[in-house]
Amino acid sequence: MSTFTPETPLFDVMRDASAHRIIYAEIPELASNPILHTLYHYPLGLILGTEERLRDDAVRRADILARITAIDPSQTPALPSSNVSLPQPDYEADSTTEGSAKVSFAATAAKWSPFEVELKGPEHGNPFTDVELFADFATAGTKLTVAGFYDGNGTYRIRLLVPETGQWTFTTRSNARSLNGIGGTFDAGQAASRGLVRVAEQFHFAYDDGTPYLPIGTTSYVWTHQGDALEQETLTTLAKGPFNKMRMCVFPKSYLFNENEPEIYPYEGSVAEGFDYLRPNPVFWAHLERRIDQLEELGIEADLILFHAYDRWGFSTMSRDQDDLFVKYAVARLASKRNIWWSLANEYDLMFEKSTEDWERFAGIVTANDPNAHLLSIHNCREFYDHSRPWVTHCSIQRRDIYKTAEMTTEWREQYGKPIVIDECAYEGNIDQGWGNITGEEMTRRFWEGALRGGYVGHGETYMDPEDVLWWAKGGSFKGSSPERIGFLRRIQEEAPGGRLEPLAGHWDVTSAGLENEYELIYFGFFQPTYRRFVKPQHITFEIDVIDTWNMTVETLPGTFSGRFRVELPGRQYVALRLRAVKTGNE
Structure with missing residues (x-):
C-alpha cells in the first residue's frame, strides 16, 4: 500500500504506527472502543463520518482524514525504546561480601x-x-x-x-x-508427574513418560482477573468438565463484555496515576501462579497468552525494552511450571505496533530462558504467522473462513507438518458476532471433524448474560450443550489404538481415522445416510459400533462383518461408525 484513502479499511490504517498515533490522539474514544475490532473492515471515511465526536465537525474530520492520507506507510518510524537501566558491576559497593545473601x-x-x-x-x-x-x-x-x-x-x-x-x-x-x-x-x-507435554509422532502430543496427551481445550481469556468467587466457580466447572487445556491471558482484557476493572494489575501503579512498566507487581504474579498450580491439580495445561491487543491500560503498547523485560520476567517466574504452554500472542496481527522482528525476538527470549523447552506457539486473527518457523512447536489457529474450520485440518497438516490445534473454531453462543453464535451441535461437529482429520479443536462459549459473565472471557459455569458431547468424543479418542486418531484414506465423502484393517472410525457429520456399503478383506472380521455423537450412545451391532457388507444406519445427523477387527487366539 502506497497511501491511505477514505476507502482504506480501518484495519489497515490502525496497523500503521503513525496513523495509529493520530487516531489515539484525536479520537481516543474510538481507540479504546470495546467493539473496535468489529469496525476494522469498514472504510476509514465511513468510520470518521459516523464517529460521535466528529459527526458535526466537518472541519476536524477533514483535517484528520488529510493527515492520515498524507502518510506514506513505508516511511513510518519505529516506536522509540524506553530508557531502562542495565545491570552494573557496581550495583553493590565493593565492601559488600560476595555471596553473603x-x-x-x-x-x-x-x-x-x-x-x-x-x-x-x-x-x-x-x-x-x-x-x-x-x-x-x-x-x-x-x-x-x-x-x-x-x-x-x-x-x-x-x-x-x-x-x-x-x-x-x-x-x-x-x-x-x-x-x-x-x-x-x-x-x-523419581518423577512425581508424567512430565511435560511434547510433540509426538509429528502431529500429536505425549507426556515425557510417553503417555499420549489429547489436547481437549477451552478458552477463558481473563478468568484469573475476575475475583475469588468467580475464579473458584470456574475451577469447580473445570473439575467437572472434559477439558485438559485452558487458553488464558496474562494481561486483563478490554473488549465486548470485558469492561470491568481487575482487582490487581501486572505492574505497580494504578489506572488513575498510570503504571510503571519496569516494575512488575509480585502480588499479581503470585496470584497467577496459584491459579496455574490449581489447573495442574485438575490435570489441565495452562496455554498462557503473553500478549494481546484488547487493552486500555497500555500493556499492549509498551516499548521494546518494557516488552522484553515482561517476557523475561514471565519465563523466569513460570518456566518451572510443568503445565505451561507459551503462546506469544492471541491474534498477533491485531497488535499493530509489533513487527515480525518483535515476535521473533520474543520467541528467542522464551527459548533462551526456558531450560525445559515448553511448547511454544503464536495465534492469528486474519493472517497466519509463519508456522514453519523452527521455534513454533505446533500450529495455534483461528479459523479464517466463515464456514470451513476443522475441514482445513488436512491442508494445514500437509502445509506445516506440525500438530494442528484449532484453538478458535468460533464459539458456542448467541451474541451478535459471527465468531460467537454457533450451536452446540455445530461446535461438537467441528470437534469430531477435526479429530478424525488428525487435529485438535478448541471450545469456548459466548452466551449472553445479564452480568456479562461469558465463559470465553471470564469463566464461571458452562451454559452450552457441547461440553458433555466433547467429553464423549474424548472417551472415544482415548479408546483408539495408541490413544489418538490418525487420518485414513478410502472415503471420498466422509472423514475416517484409525489403523488400516484394524480399527476405523468414520464420521458422517451433517450427512444422514440410512445405510453404508463396505468392501473389506474377506479374511478380516469386524465388530461394528454405531455411535450417536449427539445423544452419546454406542450400539454394537449383532454379529460380525467381513468382505462386502452393508451397515444399516439411523438416517440422522451426527452419527459415526466404529469398525474393530476381531482378534483371534492366533493373533
Whole structure:
C-alpha cells in the first residue's frame, strides 16, 4: 500500500504506527472502543463520518482524514525504546561480601517438579532491572542455566523444573555481590508427574513418560482477573468438565463484555496515576501462579497468552525494552511450571505496533530462558504467522473462513507438518458476532471433524448474560450443550489404538481415522445416510459400533462383518461408525 484513502479499511490504517498515533490522539474514544475490532473492515471515511465526536465537525474530520492520507506507510518510524537501566558491576559497593545473601532451598526434589532457591538480597534502585541473577545447575551429563527474578521485599528466586534424577549442584551468578557465587546441592528422586507435554509422532502430543496427551481445550481469556468467587466457580466447572487445556491471558482484557476493572494489575501503579512498566507487581504474579498450580491439580495445561491487543491500560503498547523485560520476567517466574504452554500472542496481527522482528525476538527470549523447552506457539486473527518457523512447536489457529474450520485440518497438516490445534473454531453462543453464535451441535461437529482429520479443536462459549459473565472471557459455569458431547468424543479418542486418531484414506465423502484393517472410525457429520456399503478383506472380521455423537450412545451391532457388507444406519445427523477387527487366539 502506497497511501491511505477514505476507502482504506480501518484495519489497515490502525496497523500503521503513525496513523495509529493520530487516531489515539484525536479520537481516543474510538481507540479504546470495546467493539473496535468489529469496525476494522469498514472504510476509514465511513468510520470518521459516523464517529460521535466528529459527526458535526466537518472541519476536524477533514483535517484528520488529510493527515492520515498524507502518510506514506513505508516511511513510518519505529516506536522509540524506553530508557531502562542495565545491570552494573557496581550495583553493590565493593565492601559488600560476595555471596553473603541469606539463602534457603530444599535438600530434595523430584524429577519434573519445581525446585526453588530463595535469596534475601538488596532492594535499592529498581531490582527488576538493575539486578541480573542466574544459577548454573549441573548433574551427571546435564548442565542448565536458569534466570532468577526479583519477587519484591528484598526476595529473589531461582526456579528449575528438575529434568533428571540424581544429585544436583548449583552456583549463582549476579552483578549484585551479595547474590553472586552462592552454591548448594540437592537430590532429585523419581518423577512425581508424567512430565511435560511434547510433540509426538509429528502431529500429536505425549507426556515425557510417553503417555499420549489429547489436547481437549477451552478458552477463558481473563478468568484469573475476575475475583475469588468467580475464579473458584470456574475451577469447580473445570473439575467437572472434559477439558485438559485452558487458553488464558496474562494481561486483563478490554473488549465486548470485558469492561470491568481487575482487582490487581501486572505492574505497580494504578489506572488513575498510570503504571510503571519496569516494575512488575509480585502480588499479581503470585496470584497467577496459584491459579496455574490449581489447573495442574485438575490435570489441565495452562496455554498462557503473553500478549494481546484488547487493552486500555497500555500493556499492549509498551516499548521494546518494557516488552522484553515482561517476557523475561514471565519465563523466569513460570518456566518451572510443568503445565505451561507459551503462546506469544492471541491474534498477533491485531497488535499493530509489533513487527515480525518483535515476535521473533520474543520467541528467542522464551527459548533462551526456558531450560525445559515448553511448547511454544503464536495465534492469528486474519493472517497466519509463519508456522514453519523452527521455534513454533505446533500450529495455534483461528479459523479464517466463515464456514470451513476443522475441514482445513488436512491442508494445514500437509502445509506445516506440525500438530494442528484449532484453538478458535468460533464459539458456542448467541451474541451478535459471527465468531460467537454457533450451536452446540455445530461446535461438537467441528470437534469430531477435526479429530478424525488428525487435529485438535478448541471450545469456548459466548452466551449472553445479564452480568456479562461469558465463559470465553471470564469463566464461571458452562451454559452450552457441547461440553458433555466433547467429553464423549474424548472417551472415544482415548479408546483408539495408541490413544489418538490418525487420518485414513478410502472415503471420498466422509472423514475416517484409525489403523488400516484394524480399527476405523468414520464420521458422517451433517450427512444422514440410512445405510453404508463396505468392501473389506474377506479374511478380516469386524465388530461394528454405531455411535450417536449427539445423544452419546454406542450400539454394537449383532454379529460380525467381513468382505462386502452393508451397515444399516439411523438416517440422522451426527452419527459415526466404529469398525474393530476381531482378534483371534492366533493373533
